[in-house]
Every structure is written in structure tokens, then in C-alpha cells.
Amino acid sequence: MSATAKKLSKNEDLKDASNFLRGTILEGLADLSTGAISEADTQLTKFHGIYMQDDRDVRSERRNKKLERAYSFMVRVRVPGGVCSPEQWLAMDKLSDDYANHTLKLTTRQAFQFHGIIKSNLKRSIQEINKVVLDTIAACGDVNRNVMCNPNPEQSEIHAEALKIAQQLSDHLTPKTSAYHEIWLDGEKAVSSEPDEEPIYGKTYLPRKFKIVLAIPPSNDVDVFAHDLGLIAIVEEGKLAGFNFTVGGGMxxxxxxxxxxPRLGDVLGFVKPEDVIPVAEAIVTTQRDFGDRSDRKHARLKYTIDDRGLDWFRGEVEARSGIKLGEARPYVFESTGDRYGWVEGTNGNFNLTLFVQNGRVRDDREIKMKTALREIAQVHNGDFRLTANQNLIIGKISPEKRPEIEKILAEYKLDRCFEQAGIRLNSMACVALPTCGLALAESERYLPDLVTELEGVIEAAGLEHEAIVIRMTGCPNGCARPYLGEIGLVGRSPGKYNLYLGAGFDGSRMNKLYKENVRQEEIAAVLQPIIERYARERKEGERFGDFTIRAGYVKAVKVAKTDWWAAN
Incomplete structure (x- = not known):
């Protein structure tokens, strides 16, 4: 039975009746009797890059006082490819102080995220974002979201080509509705007799969110297989020959x-650079027409492909695009992490990758990272690059500017921020509590403490320089891609987590459940004997995830649909 023959989910009716994402958002913003907006508009504002949230730390207190929840809004800013100018960085920094909670969040999808914006400040916040040629449209919702791209400074010439394609994909797949400009930028209202058109998405957009990334081997820092559509750059004789397309990933x-x-994407075939846009559009429209609109838990592209088959999907894409996909070409990935410290780039410039704990740029008692980066942005004439691991590259630093930037880094104790244990440098967490309404347990606020515990175990085992990928989320939705962590922790309830082991260091294999409902005070003790055994018995060059499979702690996941839930 086709998805269209089933009862549609309520979100489909909501989108259909929204007048191309307008709903009653304007009316809701004007209602000063509440800090919230309606349930329907809460869904629609996601398409505009906005999530309504409340501070869960004070829910009980406010309920006891018969007060409304402490509502505020998370605003996500698209940064295609993760590259922004110093001027844009300064604007984001100022906005975080003027309207948000005085911190900048660098997301796992190379975007900026603001927390704590109240309803009366939403419109002016988004206007400030757009003044510096950034936007929030399609940062969330049932559309293609921020397009990610490998920011590897060692391959900046190829990166420049890939970045251009990422930006073209982003532009091509951005919704065409004028609702965003009307609501947030005071644009003129569209004449009702001449409604908006969405030539790619249609009136009800996609069944669920859609994510695209571009990777440049040997670095798989964007976790290319974890997304609906992945492009793996194929470099031959120093030139960009094209891309292997992967489809059907999702965490x-x-x-x-x-x-x-969770599922890793399949390699669909090889696509020439000039064919990227039409093939990508065909993939999106195939999912638009065949994705499950009756069950949002079954609506991602990964389920469409598992239900219908990869060969069917390839045939549909080729028919729609008129392009025959080529045979996939060889490539090798080596890691999913960032390269920290100074790296010489092209044209005599330098790139510096800084470690940012869980992507949270803030000033605290020990390190005033936010102030330091503001001062750097005021003198820097290159760019800033947000990485898919929530870190930051200060890019294209000229030899003339390097001493001045090094002085600022030393003054604010950032010059050695990347000289830490390998497990910390390869850690990643989602926001979770107190703002995310889906969180079942802590993540961003807890993972640093857990890593500190594990560092003691790792140092005693002589593994302090070993890169071990650890990722944590407060719920199973996978925003920090925990199922690709060699150690993955997923919240089950307050203070309890499912522990996963066995992911591939290069991002090509998911992990598998090792133990359920582990209390947070037990996690380090559960992992300690595994880490100690790894130190004693590992083979030369063997990664932690590979060892946990060889040692029998978990089995390798080969086919997600049948293997992932199966008992070891």
C-alpha cells in the first residue's frame, strides 16, 4: 500500500493548511499575553529555523507558583559549508549577548545556534542575522537543512570547489516561499490570488527532514554515511573528478x-560535478513522492530505501534526472576527527583548529573563549570555519596577522586548548537539558565530567594520546551522531544511559548496544576493564571500536534493519 493511501500524519494537514509556512505566526508574535506560540505554529516555525523551548530546570518551581513555563526560542543559523566571515562572526557574537544567553553554540551540522531568545526579540534577532547575509530559513523542518562540507585546510583548493557546490545545493534546495521575508523581514505580502509555488517541494514539502553533506577523503569529519544524501569527493590527478553519492543514512x-x-547510507553511484544539482534534486523529489507521510517515525529516506530497495531507488533517480549514474570510484577514509593546531595552507596562509568543548563558545572563570574569538575576529582578514565536530578553524591566517592572533590566543589561554587527551578531543554531545524538550537525560552538561573520569582510566592504561571517539545524546534521536561513536551513550531516563560499542573509527560502521540503563555513576567502572584490556591486547594500529568487536563485546553491524536490534 502506498503512503498516499494511508491516513496522513497531522503534520501533513498542518503543512497543507499553512499557506506555504505562514500559518498564524504573525498573529502569535503579536500576542503579548504569553511567551509561547500555538502548537501548530510551533511546528511551522521550525521551517523558519526556530524551536520553541522552555527551561526545564525551573518547570516544577513555576508550576508550583502557577506560572507559565519559562518559554524561549532556539534559533538556528544556516552556514552552508560552515564558512563565515569575521564580520559575520562578530554579528553572531553580538546577537548572543543582545538577545540570547551570552553563548554561541556551534552545532554538529556546522551551524550557529542561539538559546534563550524570548518571543518579543525573535523578529529583531532574525533581522540582525539577515543583515550580515546569513539566514535561518530551512535550518529546521521537513526540508533540506544546512548543507555541510569538509573544511579540511590541507586540501583547500579541492575544498573551495566542494564548498561552492555545497552552497549551490543549499541555494537550489532552499524553499521558495516568501513567508520568511513577510514574517521576519517585513517584506510585502504575496497577493492571495497569486500564491507561492514550491517547484521542488510542493505544498506539503517533504515527509521529514533531509540532510546533505560533502566529504573529502581521507577525512570523514562530516560523517558522510549518517545523512540522507552524502557526496564523497573523488580526486584524480589532483582534480575534482566528481562524487560518489551515498543515500539513506540517518541516526x-x-x-x-x-x-x-539508525542506518548508514549506501553508495548509489558516481556523479560528475556538472550533474550534482539535477541528481540531488531527483533524490529529493523521489523522497518527496515516495516517503511515508502517514508515520513520521518511518518517514526518513532510509526507510524508503529499505522498503523499496536501492536498485529501485537508483532507477527512479536516473529516470527523473535523465542522468545515468556511473560506477562508484575508489576512496579511503581514515578518521572522523579534526586535525588540531596550526596547519599551513595554500598561498602561504595558515589555518588553526581550536578545540571547543561540545561546541559551546562562552566565557568562564578559566578561559574566556568568547572574548578571545571576538578580539581575533576584529583583526582577522581570513575566515572562520565551523567543523562538523563542533570545533572551530580560524582559516586563511596571513603570515602578517599570525603573530597578532597568537598573542591573543596566549593571553586568553587558548594557545594550548587542543593539547588534551585524545578521548576529549574526539568527544561530542548534543544540547539536551535544560532546553531540549526531547531530552531524557543530560548530555552537554554531563559529558565533560564523564570524560574527566575516563581520562584517569585511560592515562593509567597509557592511552592518553589514543584517539577514542565518544559521543553522547540525551535522547535516541541522534543529534550528536552517537551511533557512530566507538563509545556511544544515549539517554534513557534521568541519570541512565544505553551504552554502545564498536563503531568504526572512519565512520563506516555503526556501534551496537552493549549494556542498557547504565547509571551515570557506573559508566566509567563498566568501561574501565574494557579499556584496560584494550591497552594490553590490542594489535598494532587497532582502533578501540575494532577491538571491542574482535574481543567479543559486541558484534559488527552490517545490515542495520536486521543486525542493529539483534542480540549479541
């Missing part, structure tokens, strides 16, 4: 629902 699942599972 989300639901606890105890075996019909849901």
Missing part, C-alpha cells in the same frame, strides 16, 4: 521500537 530511532533504527 534517529525510538527506544524499544524495533521498526526504527
Amino acid at each position: 534517529g530511532m525510538t527506544h524499544n521500537n524495533h521498526a526504527t533504527y
Whole structure:
């Protein structure tokens, strides 16, 4: 039975009746009797890059006082490819102080994220963002979201070509509705007799969110297989020959629902640079027409492909695009991490990768990172690059500017921020509590403390310089891609996590459940004997995730639909 023959989910009716994402958002913004907006508009504002949230730390207190929840809004800013100018960085920094919670969040998808913006400040916040040629449209919602691209400074010439394609993909797949300009930028309202058109998405957009990334081997820092559409750059004789396309990746699942599972993308075929846009559009429209619109837990592209088959999907894409995909070409990935410290780039310039704990740029008692980066942005004439691991590259530093930037880094104790244990440099967490409404447990606020515990174990085992990938989320939706962590922790309830082991260091294999409902005070003790055994028994060059499979702690996941939930 086709998806269109089933009862549609309520979100489909909402989108259909929204007048191309307008809903009653303007009316809701004008209602000063509440800090919230309606349930329907809460769904629609996601398409505009906005999530309504509340401070869960004070929910009980406010309920006892018969007060409304402490509502505020998270605003996500698209940065295609993760590259922004110093002027844009300064504007984001100022906005975080003027309207948000005085911090900048660098997301796992190379975007900026602001927390704590109240309803009365939403419009002016988005106007400030657009003044510096950035926007929030399609940063969330059932559309293609921020397009990611490998920011590897060692391959900046190829990166420049890939970045251009990432930006073209972003532009091509951005919704065409004028609702965003009307609501947030005071644009003129569209004449009702001449409604908006969405030539790619249609009136009800996609069944669920859609994510695109570009990777440049040997670095898989964007986790190319974790997304709906991945482009793996194929470099031949120093030139960009094209891309291997991957399809059907996605990290989300639901606890105890075996019909849901994380999945890595399949290689679909080789695409020449000039064919990227039409093939990508064909992939999006195929998902638009065949994705499940009756069950949002079954609506991602990964389920469309598992239900219908990769060969069917390839045939549909080729028919729609009129382009025959080539045979996939060889490539090798080596890691999913960032290269820290100073790296010489092209044209005599330099790039510096800084470690940013869980992507949170702030000033605290020990390190005033936010102030330091503001001062650097005021003198820097290159760019800033947000990485997919929530870190920051200060890019294209000229030899003339390097001493001045090094002085600022030393003054604010950032010059050695990347000289830490390998497990910390390869750690990543989602926001979770107190703002995310889906969080079942802590993540960003807890992972640094857990890593500190594990560092003691790792140092005693002589592994302090070993890169071990650890990722944590407060719920099973997978925003920090925990199912690709050699150690993955996913919140089940307050203070309890499912522990996963066995992911591939290069991002080509998911991990698998090792132990359920581990209390946070037990996690380090559970991992200690595994880490100590790894130190004693590992083979030369063997990664931690590979060892946990060889040693029998978990089995390798080969086919997600059948293997991931299966008992070891």
C-alpha cells in the first residue's frame, strides 16, 4: 500500500493548511499575553529555523507558583559549508549577548545556534542575522537543512570547489516561499490570488527532514554515511573528478521500537560535478513522492530505501534526472576527527583548529573563549570555519596577522586548548537539558565530567594520546551522531544511559548496544576493564571500536534493519 493511501500524519494537514509556512505566526508574535506560540505554529516555525523551548530546570518551581513555563526560542543559523566571515562572526557574537544567553553554540551540522531568545526579540534577532547575509530559513523542518562540507585546510583548493557546490545545493534546495521575508523581514505580502509555488517541494514539502553533506577523503569529519544524501569527493590527478553519492543514512530511532533504527547510507553511484544539482534534486523529489507521510517515525529516506530497495531507488533517480549514474570510484577514509593546531595552507596562509568543548563558545572563570574569538575576529582578514565536530578553524591566517592572533590566543589561554587527551578531543554531545524538550537525560552538561573520569582510566592504561571517539545524546534521536561513536551513550531516563560499542573509527560502521540503563555513576567502572584490556591486547594500529568487536563485546553491524536490534 502506498503512503498516499494511508491516513496522513497531522503534520501533513498542518503543512497543507499553512499557506506555504505562514500559518498564524504573525498573529502569535503579536500576542503579548504569553511567551509561547500555538502548537501548530510551533511546528511551522521550525521551517523558519526556530524551536520553541522552555527551561526545564525551573518547570516544577513555576508550576508550583502557577506560572507559565519559562518559554524561549532556539534559533538556528544556516552556514552552508560552515564558512563565515569575521564580520559575520562578530554579528553572531553580538546577537548572543543582545538577545540570547551570552553563548554561541556551534552545532554538529556546522551551524550557529542561539538559546534563550524570548518571543518579543525573535523578529529583531532574525533581522540582525539577515543583515550580515546569513539566514535561518530551512535550518529546521521537513526540508533540506544546512548543507555541510569538509573544511579540511590541507586540501583547500579541492575544498573551495566542494564548498561552492555545497552552497549551490543549499541555494537550489532552499524553499521558495516568501513567508520568511513577510514574517521576519517585513517584506510585502504575496497577493492571495497569486500564491507561492514550491517547484521542488510542493505544498506539503517533504515527509521529514533531509540532510546533505560533502566529504573529502581521507577525512570523514562530516560523517558522510549518517545523512540522507552524502557526496564523497573523488580526486584524480589532483582534480575534482566528481562524487560518489551515498543515500539513506540517518541516526534517529525510538527506544524499544524495533521498526526504527539508525542506518548508514549506501553508495548509489558516481556523479560528475556538472550533474550534482539535477541528481540531488531527483533524490529529493523521489523522497518527496515516495516517503511515508502517514508515520513520521518511518518517514526518513532510509526507510524508503529499505522498503523499496536501492536498485529501485537508483532507477527512479536516473529516470527523473535523465542522468545515468556511473560506477562508484575508489576512496579511503581514515578518521572522523579534526586535525588540531596550526596547519599551513595554500598561498602561504595558515589555518588553526581550536578545540571547543561540545561546541559551546562562552566565557568562564578559566578561559574566556568568547572574548578571545571576538578580539581575533576584529583583526582577522581570513575566515572562520565551523567543523562538523563542533570545533572551530580560524582559516586563511596571513603570515602578517599570525603573530597578532597568537598573542591573543596566549593571553586568553587558548594557545594550548587542543593539547588534551585524545578521548576529549574526539568527544561530542548534543544540547539536551535544560532546553531540549526531547531530552531524557543530560548530555552537554554531563559529558565533560564523564570524560574527566575516563581520562584517569585511560592515562593509567597509557592511552592518553589514543584517539577514542565518544559521543553522547540525551535522547535516541541522534543529534550528536552517537551511533557512530566507538563509545556511544544515549539517554534513557534521568541519570541512565544505553551504552554502545564498536563503531568504526572512519565512520563506516555503526556501534551496537552493549549494556542498557547504565547509571551515570557506573559508566566509567563498566568501561574501565574494557579499556584496560584494550591497552594490553590490542594489535598494532587497532582502533578501540575494532577491538571491542574482535574481543567479543559486541558484534559488527552490517545490515542495520536486521543486525542493529539483534542480540549479541
